[in-house]
Amino acid sequence: MKKIVFLFVLLIGVLGFSQILSSTLNKSTLALGEPAVLKITIDNLQGKDVKSSPKNELLPFHFDVIKDDINKQADSYSRTVEFAIFDEGTFKIPELEFKIGDKVFKTIPYEVEVVNTAKKDDQISDIMNNKTVDLGFKDYWLLYKFYVLGAIALIALIIIIYYFIRYSKRDKNTPKVISNKTLKDLELLKKKKYIENGNYRAFYVELLDISRDFITTQYRIPADVLLTDDLIDFMKKNNTISPENETVIEDVFLRGDLVKFAKTFPDQQAMESDFKNIKEVVKRSTKDIEFENLRSDV
Incomplete structure (x- = not known):
């Protein structure tokens, strides 16, 4: 126990x-x-x-x-x-x-x-019959507004891109833009001090090259392929360049050819004068283009 x-x-x-x-x-x-x-x-x-x-x-x-x-x-x-x-x-x-x-x-x-409690032959019945609902404009707008807004945004984007490309290209080729670019090229030439060092041949070679490129792009004259005499003749017949600018271009180009072929030897004052005159031609060129556009419209 x-x-x-x-x-x-x-x-x-x-x-x-x-x-x-x-x-x-x-x-x-x-x-x-x-x-x-x-x-x-x-x-x-x-x-x-x-x-x-x-x-x-x-x-x-x-x-x-x-x-x-x-x-x-x-x-x-x-x-x-x-x-x-x-x-x-x-x-x-x-x-x-x-x-x-x-x-x-x-x-x-x-x-x-x-x-699985559901049997194969079981029938599934809806609780209530389906109803047809009439949709109004507001209902369709709620259903499809994002598609509509997306399409509008896409069209607007395409238009913006089109005008941006079109006008950005145009801005790069406006007379003012071309003039400003040429003036910068002239300033770079000035900084090389060809005038001060008496290197007249190099000075006129580059001055004439800059001027030919400028005339070609600004006035649509094929100055880059024409000889000086042909270019002068073309300018006088074309009448796109003002008489004042024609005179300067003719004088500078003829003197430049003489210098390049060692037929004349300019002094410092002549080189500075030609540089200044070409610079003024570039500045006045926009007025030539404006006048030509008005003449074309008439």
Whole structure:
């Protein structure tokens, strides 16, 4: 009798100081997508820590977790996992490990059978008949406004690109732009100090090249391919260049040819005068172009 009492007291002591893990599954047979709940509880924790799989990762692959709640108190622990399965068949919930302090405890395994409750010959009926709705302008606008606005934006972008390309090219070839470019070329020639150093041949070669390029682009006269005599004759017949500018160009070009072929040797004053006169021709050329445009319009 004493032995029985001793064993009973010993059992009570062991149970009093040990943790109790239990688990319950509320349903073992489920319809497709029907929720079920698995609950794990641990009692008599005595302040020990509980470690298990992270939230939403406790169950195997086919189990779609809807909710995973963990509640831990000083002496108890509970974890409630709500899940659903969307495939037919039998699926197993294996033993799930929970580490309490230094010891590992496992739940019992479960099997869940998932069935398709819809039969092949079942007819699906609409709750109510379909209705025809008349759409107004506002409804169509709400449906298609982004397509309309996108098309308008695309057309506007094409127009902007077209005019940008057209007028950007035109701006590069305006009389004023051509004049400014030529004036910059003349200033670069001035900085080479051919006049101050008496290098008259190099001076006139570059001066005439700049002038020929200018006449070709500004007046549309093929000065880059014509000889000096032919160019002078062409200018007088063409009447695009004003008489004042024609006179300067004729004088400078004839003197430049004489210098290039070593038939004359200009002094510094003559070179400075020719440089200044060509510069003035470039500045006055815009008026020649404006006059020619007015004459063409008439």
